[in-house]
Amino acid sequence: MSKESAGENGSEIDALQHLEATGSKRDVLEALSLMIERAQLGVGDRLPPEVEIAKKLNVGRSKVREALVAWQNMGIVTRNKKAGTRLAAEVFSQTIHLPLTVKIEAESLLRTLAVRRPIEIEAVKIATQNVSEQQGKIILARAAELMAIYEAGEDWRAADARFHAAIHDASGNPLFHQFSHLIQESFHTIYDAPFGQVHLGHETIPLHPNLAKAVVSGDVETATKIMGQIMDMVEAEVRRVMEGRDV
Known part of the structure; x- marks a missing residue:
């Protein structure tokens, strides 16, 4: 059959x-x-x-x-x-060490990140080129808020979302925020916290103040480089989970 x-x-x-x-x-x-x-x-x-x-x-x-x-x-x-x-995607487990449901979750998150990467980097690039003085103050304030929550050991996810939303706003194109939100929602409608880890991407947070400074100062090269590093670090963390090292 x-x-x-x-x-x-x-x-x-x-x-x-x-x-x-x-x-x-x-x-x-x-x-x-x-x-x-x-x-x-x-x-x-x-x-x-x-x-x-x-x-x-x-x-x-x-x-x-x-x-x-x-x-x-x-x-x-x-x-x-x-x-x-x-x-449309494989649903077989490739390793006895990684639960099937975790494998599916990880692969879904990697697809999400692959689509988010160019959107977030382009948003940062345009925001850096167009940011106004007032928008710059908001971005710096959001970065400071994010770091305060992070250093207090509290759940920083909402603050992180506000920080990136401020950058999207500075780009002058509302579609960046809409598309980024829709992409993330397609994942989070099922998985509130990837792999049960509410702080996936925890190691990237210290990079955000420098990202904010680069955007506000108009340094496109540094801003886009840092945004790329943030996406790389999250992807690497997901791949470690897929290899069974962080499950």
Whole structure:
């Protein structure tokens, strides 16, 4: 039997009919990940219909739909009324040391970072070229706020978002903030904290004051270089998780 037909009639998935998800999108997707792996579905293969998945997982169809839409936003599946839901990314575990759900999460985050990188670097470049005196004061204030929260050992994520939003505002193009927000939301609708680590990217925070200073002083080369370093450091941290070193 081909993987395509296996995905359509769900014969291999029957063995997983006792799996249950507790209700959240993440729970549904963790159970669905196991179903996909055991059914040996690969890129291009079709998943069973939503109603069948819901029955096997013992959850409502609406929860399955929400979870699959989240995966669609993250580039893991494609959805089409005629073609159904098909895998667009591999969902097999490549190492016995890394849980399948962590692998999927890491790969999804890497795709998110790959799209964010050019957006954030370009936003920094344009902001550095166009920043006004008032916008510069706001950026420096946001950097100071971020560092104060960071040094106090508190959750700095909201302050970090405000800092980058200030840079987006200084660019004069609201689409930078909109696109960056949408890209991050596609990931965070499932994963509130990547790998359960609320401070993923913790090591990059000390770079932010220098980024702020470079933007405000009009130093495009330094500002874009630092932004690139920040993205590199976050990506390296995600890859360490994928290698099983930080799980």
